[in-house]
Amino acid sequence: MDTAWLNDDEDMAWRAFRRLLTALPARIGRDLAADSGLSSADYEVLSTLSENPERRRALKDLAAKMEWSRSRLSHHASRMEARGLIEKEPDPQDARGCVLRLTDKGFGVLEEAAPHHLASVRSRFLDHLSPEELAVLGALSARIADLAD
Amino acid sequence: MDTAWLNDDEDMAWRAFRRLLTALPARIGRDLAADSGLSSADYEVLSTLSENPERRRALKDLAAKMEWSRSRLSHHASRMEARGLIEKEPDPQDARGCVLRLTDKGFGVLEEAAPHHLASVRSRFLDHLSPEELAVLGALSARIADLAD
Numbered sequence: 001m002d003t004a005w006l007n008d009d010e011d012m013a014w015r016a017f018r019r020l021l022t023a024l025p026a027r028i029g030r031d032l033a034a035d036s037g038l039s040s041a042d043y044e045v046l047s048t049l050s051e052n053p054e055r056r057r058a059l060k061d062l063a064a065k066m067e068w069s070r071s072r073l074s075h076h077a078s079r080m081e082a083r084g085l086i087e088k089e090p091d092p093q094d095a096r097g098c099v100l101r102l103t104d105k106g107f108g109v110l111e112e113a114a115p116h117h118l119a120s121v122r123s124r125f126l127d128h129l130s131p132e133e134l135a136v137l138g139a140l141s142a143r144i145a146d147l148a149d
Numbered sequence: 150m151d152t153a154w155l156n157d158d159e160d161m162a163w164r165a166f167r168r169l170l171t172a173l174p175a176r177i178g179r180d181l182a183a184d185s186g187l188s189s190a191d192y193e194v195l196s197t198l199s200e201n202p203e204r205r206r207a208l209k210d211l212a213a214k215m216e217w218s219r220s221r222l223s224h225h226a227s228r229m230e231a232r233g234l235i236e237k238e239p240d241p242q243d244a245r246g247c248v249l250r251l252t253d254k255g256f257g258v259l260e261e262a263a264p265h266h267l268a269s270v271r272s273r274f275l276d277h278l279s280p281e282e283l284a285v286l287g288a289l290s291a292r293i294a295d296l297a298d
Contacts, residue, residue, distance in 0.1 A: 003264040118153060133285055142165040
């Protein structure tokens with residue numbers, strides 16, 4: 001295979017970006033656990049459900065969004081159900097699937113957690129970007145995330 | 150707590166960037182597994198060791214770089230050692246620590262994997278950035294990754 005090595009600019013940017021890919025989720029995840037006792041996955045499940053009609057979403061769609069396997073998310077959802085944060089219901093459109101629904105308790109936990117989480121996102125990330133950088137980052141992120149898998 | 154909600158620009162950029170944070174490592178990780186039978190963690194261990202003097206690095210330093218606990222990396226390293234990719238050695242500077250050393254076999258596996266991995270990084274990521282975007286992304290990534298934990 002013909003190797004297209006990275007040039008210096010590409011190498012520097014890719015190294016810095018990989019460091020960010022490791023550091024930022026770790027830092028925000030630690031803040032979330034310390035402030036609210038939630039994992040990043042818990043928060044993503046709660047916040048995604050809160051934005052969906054009737055606070056419900058098919059497990060398979062949420063698994064695709066999170067890039068998790070259905071079985072991994074199903075196990076995680078069972079643990080969140082045991083904590084009273086969500087409920088698993090049969091999926092009327094898919095006999096073998098299920099739908100996750102945010103409970104009132106889960107919504108309350110999310111409401112408590114959100115201001116702390118936003119403060120963390122600001123102090124760890126947004127506060128350090130100019131408006132121009134934010135616009136460039138948002139545009140390139142959307143373009144690359146939207147590429148076919 | 151006073152909640153500083155995100156404005157529309159911040160919200161759009163943060164949502165897009167979170168999607169990238171999820172999608173990009175998942176895609177590159179799947180390519181790596183399919184092309185070379187390595188996990189992203191395997192690749193990071195091999196490539197980091199290959200760049201260090203005598204192809205060695207203290208486990209605790211590598212764990213900090215990866216944002217992993219020492220015990221998690223120690224377990225992972227034991228599995229890589231069983232595959233002949235690395236060796237664990239006592240750390241002369243730390244009686245309770247250990248040093249990871251890349252074996253010749255591990256170096257060969259990395260050499261085989263690298264061209265495929267770079268092709269994946271290009272097709273999933275670098276090919277979709279202008280030189281200006283790459284420069285902005287590299288600069289903001291380094292700045293944010295370098296913030297204190």
